[in-house]
Amino acid sequence: MRRLMLLLLVALGGLWLVSYFFPQIERIEVSGNVHYSASEIMALADVAPGDPLLWVNTWRLRRLAEDPWIGRVRVIRHLPDTLSIKVWERTPAIVEGNTVMAIDGTVLPNVPEETKANLVVLSGWGPSRRDEALELVALLEGFAPEVISYSPGGFDVRHARGWLYTPSIDLLKEHWGAFVSQQGGQVSVYPWGVSALP
Structure with a gap:
């Protein structure tokens, strides 16, 4: 039983480590932005091509979500390599x-x-x-x-x-x-x- 738990922990650790390197973001699509440019949205979201796709989460996007111009934000991962960021800016x-x-x-x-x-x-x-x-x-x-x-x-x-x-x-x-x-x-x-x- 102890051996099985150890094997399971090693497997999960390996998956976690692999997810940092694959899949990576190659393309970022930004939509809904008017006040901010796409590059400003990406900077606020703290994402860039080459980042691990599976590691984009709400904690990482908090700066974007807390910006006064941003009313709502939705992020969708499109495997294998695309991240879509949809924002609803306040007017x-x-x-x-x-x-x-x-x-x-x-x-x-x-x-x-x-x-x-x-x-x-x-x-x-x-x-x-x-x-x-x-x-x-x-x-x-x-x-x-x-x-x-x-x-x-x-x-x-x-x-x-x-x-x-x-x-x-x-x-x-x-x-x-x-x-x-x-x-x-x-x-x-x-x-x-x-x-x-x-």
Whole structure:
């Protein structure tokens, strides 16, 4: 029995050692990347041609998975020699001062100035309403919001079709049908309904 265990351990050790040298990565396919280049994704993933294919694991990819630009990552090994890395990058959605955020609130570093110029601008005073503003951006996506200003009293939103005032997101959702039925102009949402001016 002891001999069998020793033989099994030696065999497993041999397989482990062989897996370090074969199969090796000869080709790396990167997809889904926009902000980062393929070589930057490979550097963040800490993989390169010649690395052992079977040794690519979540521990090794942690730097890539923890990067703020990366929302999700999936790695597939294609035997005998190909590694596929699929990433889902976060997209800049809103800028507040010099801080750029994705729609999930993740702060994104190193955003090009030309990208910042096309984002929804957030400003305001009083307690921060950043999370609500991000939810508002997602809700109003079809209206192309441009500027959101907040205060303790509510939100003023300039969008491609006009202007909106709402005290809260919940009230806007409650009166969504009435808001959508208005075609442009200035729309104000109140607890009792919606008013509109051309």
